Amino acid sequence: MAATTSKPAAAPVRIAVPPGGWRADLRGVKVVWQRELIRFWRDKLRIVTSLVQPLIFLFVLGGGLANVASGGTQGIDLRTFMFPGVLAMAVLFTAMFSAASVVWDREYGFLREMLVAPVRRGSIVLGKCVGGATVAAFQGILVMALAPLVHVPYSAAMILDVLALQLLLAFMITAFGVMAAVRITQMQAFMALMQMLVMPLLFLSGALFPLSGLPHWLAVLNRLDPLTYAVNPIREAVFRHVEMTASARAALLPGITWFGWQVPIAVQVLVVAGFALAMLSVAIVEFRRA
Amino acid sequence: MSDPGLAVEVRGLVKRFGDVEAVRGIDLDVAAGETFGFLGPNGAGKSTTISMLCTLLTPDAGSAQVAGHDVARERDAVRRNIGLVFQDPTLDGYLTAEQNLRFHAELYGVPKALVPERMRLVLEMVGLWERRGSLVQTYSGGMKRRLEIARGLLHAPRVLFLDEPTVGLDPQTRSSIWGYIEELKRREDITIFLTTHYMDEAEHCDRIAIIDQGEIIALDTPEALKASVGKDRVQLQVDDAPAAIAALRERFGLDATIAEGHVTVAVAAGEAFVPRLFAELGVPIKGVSVARPSLDDVFMSYTGTTIRDAEASGGPDPLMRMMAGRR
Numbered sequence: 001m002a003a004t005t006s007k008p009a010a011a012p013v014r015i016a017v018p019p020g021g022w023r024a025d026l027r028g029v030k031v032v033w034q035r036e037l038i039r040f041w042r043d044k045l046r047i048v049t050s051l052v053q054p055l056i057f058l059f060v061l062g063g064g065l066a067n068v069a070s071g072g073t074q075g076i077d078l079r080t081f082m083f084p085g086v087l088a089m090a091v092l093f094t095a096m097f098s099a100a101s102v103v104w105d106r107e108y109g110f111l112r113e114m115l116v117a118p119v120r121r122g123s124i125v126l127g128k129c130v131g132g133a134t135v136a137a138f139q140g141i142l143v144m145a146l147a148p149l150v151h152v153p154y155s156a157a158m159i160l161d162v163l164a165l166q167l168l169l170a171f172m173i174t175a176f177g178v179m180a181a182v183r184i185t186q187m188q189a190f191m192a193l194m195q196m197l198v199m200p201l202l203f204l205s206g207a208l209f210p211l212s213g214l215p216h217w218l219a220v221l222n223r224l225d226p227l228t229y230a231v232n233p234i235r236e237a238v239f240r241h242v243e244m245t246a247s248a249r250a251a252l253l254p255g256i257t258w259f260g261w262q263v264p265i266a267v268q269v270l271v272v273a274g275f276a277l278a279m280l281s282v283a284i285v286e287f288r289r290a
Numbered sequence: 291m292s293d294p295g296l297a298v299e300v301r302g303l304v305k306r307f308g309d310v311e312a313v314r315g316i317d318l319d320v321a322a323g324e325t326f327g328f329l330g331p332n333g334a335g336k337s338t339t340i341s342m343l344c345t346l347l348t349p350d351a352g353s354a355q356v357a358g359h360d361v362a363r364e365r366d367a368v369r370r371n372i373g374l375v376f377q378d379p380t381l382d383g384y385l386t387a388e389q390n391l392r393f394h395a396e397l398y399g400v401p402k403a404l405v406p407e408r409m410r411l412v413l414e415m416v417g418l419w420e421r422r423g424s425l426v427q428t429y430s431g432g433m434k435r436r437l438e439i440a441r442g443l444l445h446a447p448r449v450l451f452l453d454e455p456t457v458g459l460d461p462q463t464r465s466s467i468w469g470y471i472e473e474l475k476r477r478e479d480i481t482i483f484l485t486t487h488y489m490d491e492a493e494h495c496d497r498i499a500i501i502d503q504g505e506i507i508a509l510d511t512p513e514a515l516k517a518s519v520g521k522d523r524v525q526l527q528v529d530d531a532p533a534a535i536a537a538l539r540e541r542f543g544l545d546a547t548i549a550e551g552h553v554t555v556a557v558a559a560g561e562a563f564v565p566r567l568f569a570e571l572g573v574p575i576k577g578v579s580v581a582r583p584s585l586d587d588v589f590m591s592y593t594g595t596t597i598r599d600a601e602a603s604g605g606p607d608p609l610m611r612m613m614a615g616r617r
Contacts, residue, residue, distance in 0.1 A: 109380035118369040
């Protein structure tokens with residue numbers, strides 16, 4: 001019969017799909033990461049739009065408020081002061097968007113393609129977070145390129161420091177977003193939650209004002225905001241390369257204190273890393289159950 | 291250990307959602323190389339069963355082996371050996387067809403050297419090789435489904451699960467999808483396990499299990515199932531259905547029912563019965579149709595309703611059935 005004669009001469013392909021293990025998981029991380037990059041690169045509009053908000057803060061808000069604020073900034077341009085905060089902000093918004101893609105993936109079904117694959121689900125979460133961090137750091141570099149416009153000279157050390165901090169911050173935010181996205185299945189709800197959280201967290205972190213002389217309640221909230229511990233090291237890294245008087249430095253860069261103890265930068269970075277790992281772990285556990 | 295000749299081996303499989311038992315202890319064996327159809331109305335438990343076989347849902351009781359691996363205990367081993375085409379699309383529209391396939395190949399660890407050749411083979415099979423560079427969001431519904439089938443085959447699975455592969459497609463695309471499946475059976479050493487609620491499509495299968503309300507009510511080849519009914523189906527269009535049913539019982543001794551809005555009765559020789567019907571029924575008849583036994587009749591003879599009516603009424607509790615059918 002036709003059915004038998006049309007069988008190909010060669011035996012049907014036998015592809016031995018290799019068993020799991022860390023190699024499979026690493027592959028999982030890699031492909032999910034790659035996909036984030038491809039999709040980000042495709043979406044040129046997103047690259048542009050996620051730059052708009054930081055730029056508005058920096059030049060419109062910063063430029064507009066510069067005159068009223070000149071007394072409090074000790075001769076430093078308000079835009080210079082705000083620049084590190086805006087560097088954090090650029091990363092924040094982009095990373096949130098990356099996390100939102102989990103909700104999209106679910107809505108368009110692609111999440112299921114990943115969930116049935118013979119890789120551990122943790123590797124998919126990790127791939128998402130690494131992808132979100134990479135993409136956000138890329139946005140961070142674009143904003144960093146504006147440094148000379150706000151009287152911050154380029155310096156390789158500063159760029160590397162800031163980039164590393166941005167990667168860490170973006171990783172934390174993406175992990176947080178993925179954690180939330182596992183539970184929230186509707187895009188509108190996810191976006192509403194993010195709007196509700198991002199702005200308060202950003203404002204409380206001191207991205208836009210110095211931490212000296214805050215009212216007590218605000219100082220407490222500020223210390224509780226994980227973003228604080230990313231914004232302050234970024235500001236230190238930038239201000240190290242900006243010339244200013246000692247009194248200006250003391251007023252604008254008082255550092256973070258816990259009950260009077262000056263928290264070292266390394267500890268601040270560890271706080272961010274700790275938050276990032278905790279959120280990643282929760283996201284992985286939730287994803288396994290999903 | 292399971293029988294190596296079996297691609298799928300299911301024993302007493304049960305799945306509950308709250309108080310609802312969506313799958314109520316089913317048993318079935320699918321031989322390697324077989325095309326096996328799972329037929330039943332929406333909400334009968336088809337998708338729930340397939341989800342358990344694909345390791346997406348954990349069974350509440352019973353066991354299932356796919357490609358020799360237990361679906362609950364050896365999930366990764368099962369996943370490596372199966373291909374899946376879901377009811378709903380699971381492609382990334384922002385990637386090209388080729389990128390979607392590459393993603394899949396890497397996720398499944400298809401050896402790099404084999405990927406280009408394998409990719410070309412599956413894309414040519416579904417007629418999408420020329421369009422491999424297009425973004426998937428520019429594809430039509432039928433093209434997307436074909437791409438999903440190609441992707442499901444990319445890692446040369448031993449068992450391919452197709453959950454309603456043709457639902458929502460136009461008749462022409464449906465028949466072309468069946469063309470690919472037939473071709474696939476010829477070219478690859480593969481077991482195909484599919485679900486459908488289209489009676490005519492089930493005829494493509496080597497064997498069919500009819501499932502209703504979570505239980506398998508019949509399991510055999512399409513021919514054997516049809517032979518088990520053995521009778522022609524005569525449908526009458528009448529204005530006064532109760533009178534026609536009463537007359538059929540009185541004058542011919544036949545039990546008629548109303549199916550799909552028509553008085554329906556099973557008789558051994560349908561065509562010869564029609565002249566007698568007109569002469570002796572005594573109820574005005576507007577039209578008559580006679581059909582050879584089909585799987586519809588099989589379904590009807592086992593459940594007392596047609597598959598379409600079963601879907602329309604949704605059985606004892608439509609909401610519960612709907613929920614039970616969801617994965």
